[in-house]
Amino acid sequence: MKPTATAVHTTEDSTDTGAQQIRDAIRDAIVERRLSPGTKLSESDVGNLFNVSRTLARAALQALSYEGLVSVEKNRGAFVAYPSPDEARQIFAARRLVEPGILREAAARITPSQIQHLKQLLIAEGRLMSERGQMARRAEIKASGDFHLTLAAISGNAIMQRFMDELVARSSLVIALYGQSTISSCGHSEHGDIVAAIERNDLDEACRLMLHHIAHIEADLDLRERKSVGLKEAFEG
Amino acid sequence: MKPTATAVHTTEDSTDTGAQQIRDAIRDAIVERRLSPGTKLSESDVGNLFNVSRTLARAALQALSYEGLVSVEKNRGAFVAYPSPDEARQIFAARRLVEPGILREAAARITPSQIQHLKQLLIAEGRLMSERGQMARRAEIKASGDFHLTLAAISGNAIMQRFMDELVARSSLVIALYGQSTISSCGHSEHGDIVAAIERNDLDEACRLMLHHIAHIEADLDLRERKSVGLKEAFEG
DNA sequence: GTGCAAACGATCGTATACAATTTAGCCATC
DNA sequence: GATGGCTAAATTGTATACGATCGTTTGCAC
Structure with missing residues (x-):
């Protein structure tokens, strides 16, 4: 808690x-x-x-x-922070750049107990998705990011882990600003698919799914400059 | 200056x-x-x-x-900072993870004038290598890192650029601690080879050279725990 | 009534002052 | 002579105070 x-x-x-x-x-x-x-x-x-x-x-x-x-x-x-559309694109470009590599490292070192831990995360995430209320939504947002963060932690590289911390946090800001669908987090099932691919040691497929997953999140964004709100921000930042 | x-x-x-x-x-x-x-x-x-x-x-x-x-x-x-051998390995692992991707992004956006700029960097780097003296050595160290940093800048992703800033700086610390050969910087010719590969649009080869280049730097390190100094540091961190 | 200007208020930038913790030096004791 | 604890100096952690900068508003002239 x-x-x-x-x-x-x-x-x-x-x-x-x-x-x-x-x-x-x-x-x-x-x-x-x-x-x-x-x-x-x-x-x-x-x-x-x-x-x-x-x-x-x-x-x-x-x-x-x-x-x-x-x-x-x-x-x-x-x-x-009020990330610009260009900044948002860079954040997701960075994630596309590093997450497959992190995934590969993580998969190479992952232990059965860690796989179990990942699955428990998915269960908790799924449970939050079905709940209602602001509090559940917020917990879901964090849980969704925790999946990616846990993968980075498993990779054993503290530097990449810190970098992912930053990227995930900034992604949340971007989604808050430009996200369209009410689905606050990314597709839950996609996380599960990735874990499944890792479990059967199909790294290429896992990476493919990860890239697809990131692209899916990004596709839900409307990265056009804000008009009404932007009138003031357009000259401030 | x-x-x-x-x-x-x-x-x-x-x-x-x-x-x-x-x-x-x-x-x-x-x-x-x-x-x-x-x-x-x-x-x-x-x-x-x-x-x-x-x-x-x-x-x-x-x-x-x-x-x-x-x-x-x-x-x-x-x-x-006194990076531990494990930290050093993580730094270079991170570089192996991100630099090929950065290279690809950079190659996709590079303009003729930027290629020219890169070549000028190489020339300056080569000149510094032939010079003697502490001052030239220091300038060479920075110039060597500037090659990688410039590539990140060309990639157009400010986030990855900042990350590379950090990685290159920390690499310098690692080399200062664990570097064996007197060659303070990485192989100059390897930089040239990478630029050449970029110029003829052979991205796969450029990435291969980049990975080889990073491995080459890392291979020059002696990542064994320091013995004499370590008696105190072993318990402090 | 409109436009500019100067003073006001609020907030940040930096310096200084005080409290808390660590480190070291020293003396007493075993 | 080595070890243990105690005191004092040094250094960091935090708070407060002062100066500078920016945004706003008020007042005056036109």
């Missing part, structure tokens, strides 16, 4: 400062779409909200800007 | 704060191996060195920690 976005990791890093907690809290809020793109994140407000000084709030926002989840504009403040 | 590590970019971002300058300066020092892995980077010292307060120094160090170039330990301070 408590684990944050990095719940995928088995070893909690226990990093250096309390700013990380704020960072994770805001990140979760962004990924779960409780914070809309473009929302202003004033340093003072964030500080007051978490009962810390502006120093820590600023550090957290700065950290989030390195992940591409918030954009800080000089002397203007921090905002929840 | 002045351009920093991000000299590859044509459009300077002019980011939000003066901490970025400090960050870039320290990063250059790390990448050019003027700062050895493990060196302590005290916030006060950094601040005094650049005539700014600890606040900015801390922000710069924090930023560098997100790139994996320095590691900050709670209540202990920041140190130039």
